[in-house]
Each structure stands twice: as C-alpha cells, then as structure tokens.
C-alpha cells in the first residue's frame with residue numbers, strides 16, 4: 001500500500017486517514033504543493049519523473065546543438081540557437097521543480113553523470129543532416145508537447161506550472177520544425193530525399209519516446225491513480241500517430257511502416273510492431289549515441305567546475 005514515512009507514534013489508522021484525505025484532494029482537482037502531506041511514493045515518483053525530464057531537456061540540447069554552426073541561413077541559425085537555449089531553460093525549471101520535493105541539484109546531476117538516471121531514449125540517436133532539425137522540431141517536440149500538455153494537468157502544482165511555460169515555448173519549437181520539413185519536402189528532389197531519409201530514421205524512435213506499452217509500464221498505475229499522468233503511454237502515442245500521419249502524407253512523405261493502415265471503426269491509424277528490444281537496449285545505455293552524450297555532459301560539467309567554485313566563493317564572501 002502506498003504510505004508515507006510511518007511515524008512510529010502515529011498509528012496506521014491515522015496514516016490511512018491522511019492518505020484518504022490526500023486522494024480526496026486529488027479527486028477534487030486540487031493541486032498538491034511542496035509543503036503539503038504526501039505519500040513517500042508520490043514524492044519518489046515525482047522526483048524520478050521530473051529529474052529525468054530535466055535530464056532529457058539538457059541532454060536534448062546536444063543532437064541539435066551540433067547543427068547550429070551548420071544551419072543553411074543566418075535566420076535558421078538564429079531560430080535553432082533560440083530553441084536550444086530554450087531547452088536549457090526548461091531543464092532549469094524542471095530541476096527547480098524537483099528541488100521543491102527535497103531532491104538536491106548535486107544528487108540529480110550525479111545520477112545523470114554516473115549513468116544511474118535515465119533521460120529520454122530519443123536523444124541517443126545521431127543527427128546526420130539538416131533535415132533532422134525538422135524531424136526533431138516537428139516529431140520529437142510535437143511528441144513532447146502531447147506529453148507535456150497532459151503533465152500541465154498534473155496533480156503536483158510546481159510540475160504542472162512548469163509545464164505551462166514549457167509548452168508555450170515547445171509550440172514555437174514545433175512550428176520551426178514544421179517549417180523546415182515543409183521547405184524540404186516541397187523543395188528540390190534532393191531536399192525531399194533528405195527529408196524522407198530523416199523521417200525514416202526518426203519515426204520509430206519518436207514513437208518509443210512515449211514509453212513502453214501500457215502492458216509493460218510499471219509506474220503508470222500509481223501515476224494515474226494519483227493524477228500525475230492523466231493519459232497512458234499508449235493513449236498519447238496513438239494521439240501522436242493520428243496527428244502526424246495525415247500531415248506527413250499530405251507532404252508526399254512516406255511513413256516508414258509497411259503495416260500502417262487506417263481503421264475506419266476506431267478512427268485510428270494502426271502501426272506495425274515497435275521494436276521494443278531496440279527501445280530497452282537504448283534505455284539501458286546501449287543506443288547509438290548514449291556513450292557520446294554522457295561523455296559530452298560529463299566534460300561540460302567538469303569544464304564548469306570553476307564557475308561553480310567562483311559562484312560559491314562570491315556567495316560566501318558577500319553572504320548572498
């Protein structure tokens with residue numbers, strides 16, 4: 001049963017009453033705030049999810065960051081620069097949200113840099129062409145928007161509020177991705193071929209981003225019970241597929257799934273089998289870019305040591 005730290009003095013009946021009151025608040029749509037009573041499992045789940053979300057934002061800067069110097073025009077360069085900077089800010093919001101639950105920045109960063117913590121599988125794939133900036137902006141950020149729009153209704157106040165700000169910026173990210181995809185898909189044959197190659201590489205890893213199938217999602221039960229998630233992994237994945245397939249096909253792009261078909265009765269686009277072995281291989285650290293991404297984050301952390309020391313010395317000297 002989900003319980004908070006049992007106070008040896010407080011009997012289990014009092015604990016159960018607190019849990020019932022907590023669950024009633026959530027049922028009534030109240031937000032749980034940092035100083036409120038909450039079961040330890042609620043706190044643990046949120047620290048797990050929010051810190052891994054923050055890691056995903058920060059690691060997510062890397063695949064696109066490498067193309068800032070290779071953007072085809074100054075305008076595209078400025079847009080991509082702004083987007084990558086946004087992701088850094090999203091990481092800060094989310095680390096702060098996790099800190100409201102008692103997690104420390106040092107613990108979270110240590111968990112990332114030692115490989116103990118997860119971050120989104122999607123960021124362990126290589127970016128091979130400018131078209132990938134379009135695929136990431138439209139598909140990956142589009143998927144993130146579906147997930148984060150759901151999380152904006154999360155029962156934990158700081159997380160829900162962070163999502164409101166992040167979703168607003170993600171919509172800009174998605175628009176710039178759509179603009180790149182449309183430009184290439186309706187451009188010269190070489191441009192369209194580059195976009196098709198990119199879609200072939202990003203379609204399935206983006207579907208995996210939503211997490212394992214509901215039948216294999218150990219955290220979903222308690223997250224749904226306590227209103228942290230309000231839609232399941234499969235529900236969000238299906239929403240994404242139904243949104244993207246018609247739009248991409250309208251651009252003359254092929255979805256790389258020979259089994260894809262439309263089900264008139266459900267109104268859903270039905271996909272072929274997702275390669276869950278690949279997913280778990282990437283989640284467990286053996287994806288195409290896992291080692292490179294973590295090495296880059298570790299080097300950035302080491303290179304920033306002097307900044308942290310200077311800031312700490314300043315704070316100590318001036319008592320700020």
Ligand code: 3HC
Nearest residue numbers: 053056118119120121144208209210211217218219220283
């Ligand atoms: N990548 C890496 N690990 C994943 C994963 C993925 N795509 N999907 C699931 N997992 C992990 C889970 O973390 C869990 O492991 P853990 O218990 O050790 O943490 C395990 O696989 C089982 O999965 P569950 O479905 O039980 O886990 P959840 O119920 O937590 O669902 C989730 C997974 C949908 C990712 C959920 O955690 C979530 O919504 N997290 C918050 C949003 C988030 O992190 N999004 C990542 C993308 S951020 C982004 O794209 C930024 C944008 O600006 C570009």
